[in-house]
Amino acid sequence: MPRKRIAKIIDQAEQKLKLLKELGISELPREKVDPVFRKKYQALERLRKEMSDCQRCELGKTRTCIVFGEGDPNAEVMFVGEAPGAEEDLSGRPFVGAAGRILTDIIELGMKIPRREVFIGNVVKCRPPENRDPDPEEVKECRGFLERQIEIIRPRVIVALGKHAAHLLMGSGEPISRLRGKWGEFQGLPVMPTYHPAYLLYNNSGKREVWTDIKQVIQYLEKENLE
Ligand code: SF4
Numbered sequence: 001m002p003r004k005r006i007a008k009i010i011d012q013a014e015q016k017l018k019l020l021k022e023l024g025i026s027e028l029p030r031e032k033v034d035p036v037f038r039k040k041y042q043a044l045e046r047l048r049k050e051m052s053d054c055q056r057c058e059l060g061k062t063r064t065c066i067v068f069g070e071g072d073p074n075a076e077v078m079f080v081g082e083a084p085g086a087e088e089d090l091s092g093r094p095f096v097g098a099a100g101r102i103l104t105d106i107i108e109l110g111m112k113i114p115r116r117e118v119f120i121g122n123v124v125k126c127r128p129p130e131n132r133d134p135d136p137e138e139v140k141e142c143r144g145f146l147e148r149q150i151e152i153i154r155p156r157v158i159v160a161l162g163k164h165a166a167h168l169l170m171g172s173g174e175p176i177s178r179l180r181g182k183w184g185e186f187q188g189l190p191v192m193p194t195y196h197p198a199y200l201l202y203n204n205s206g207k208r209e210v211w212t213d214i215k216q217v218i219q220y221l222e223k224e225n226l227e
Contacts, residue, residue, distance in 0.1 A: 019033060019038075020033060040073035040152050041073045043152045044149065044153075047068075047148055047149065051068065054125070054126075054145075057138040057141040057142065058137075058138065059124060059126035059128060059134070059138055059142075060126060063084075063089060063126035064089045065084075065092035066092070066125050066126055067089070067092055067127075068121075069094055069120055069125075069149060071116065071117070072117050072118065072119060073119070073152070073153060075117060075118045076221065077113065077156065077158075077221070078150065078155040078157070079095075079103065079158075079159045080121055080122065080146065080161060080165040081094065081121070081123070081161045082123055082163075083122050083127060083128050083134050084122060084127040085099070085127065085131055085198075086127065086131070088100075089127035094122055095197070098201055099196070099197040099198040099200075102197035103161070103197045106197070110211065110218075111217070111218055119155065121146060122146075122165075123139055123142065123143065123165050124138050124142040125142055126142075133164065139164065139168065150186065150187055155189065156190075156221060157191075157192065157217050158186060158192070159213075160184075160191055160192070160193040160194070161194065162176060162199065163179075165196075166179045166180070166184075166191075169184065169193070170191060171184075176196075179193045180213055181209065192213055192214075193213075194214065195210050
């Protein structure tokens with residue numbers, strides 16, 4: 001290969017690394033820095049900034065950190081939980097406690113996807129005191145942020161974890177035991193509701209049902225890949 005061509009390739013690689021650094025990314029495969037990824041990343045960062053001092057609902061008064069959500073802006077699968085818990089409130093990251101470890105196992109051991117390649121968020125972004133359920137007013141005030149995250153990411157599949165996510169995304173008030181395992185739709189995207197990982201901490205029998213639901217997601221992705 002001519003030396004000029006090699007120099008150009010090195011220069012392009014340096015430019016990409018510089019851009020990654022500016023975006024605050026230290027570990028990503030090079031192919032991720034495509035225009036779509038950059039656009040989505042920047043849109044999510046704008047939204048994060050917009051929400052940074054949010055006081056739209058009462059939860060803003062008691063939270064430590066807003067838990068925006070995390071993961072790949074180009075994620076094919078998006079998980080939506082209910083609300084941050086104590087560890088999430090302190091760290092600013094979603095699903096980092098005991099339930100988070102179960103979710104990570106579902107993603108990495110069950111679905112064989114690195115956790116960093118999905119996106120994980122919640123219906124409300126601030127912790128309800130004493131881990132109570134978010135009330136309808138809080139969900140109403142916060143849901144717009146989740147909707148915008150979904151609009152930006154446009155995953156191939158959304159997994160709704162627990163009743164609050166399922167109710168919001170399925171537009172149904174039915175118990176999660178009846179909603180789980182049946183496909184729904186939100187913003188034209190397929191939604192699979194299942195039990196919240198926290199439920200599995202105390203209900204071993206729920207693991208089989210969650211796995212049945214997750215297998216449907218895996219099969220959907222595989223089938224789409226073949227088409
Ligand atoms: S829960 Fe949502 S709406 Fe309420 S303060 Fe936090 S970010 Fe704002």
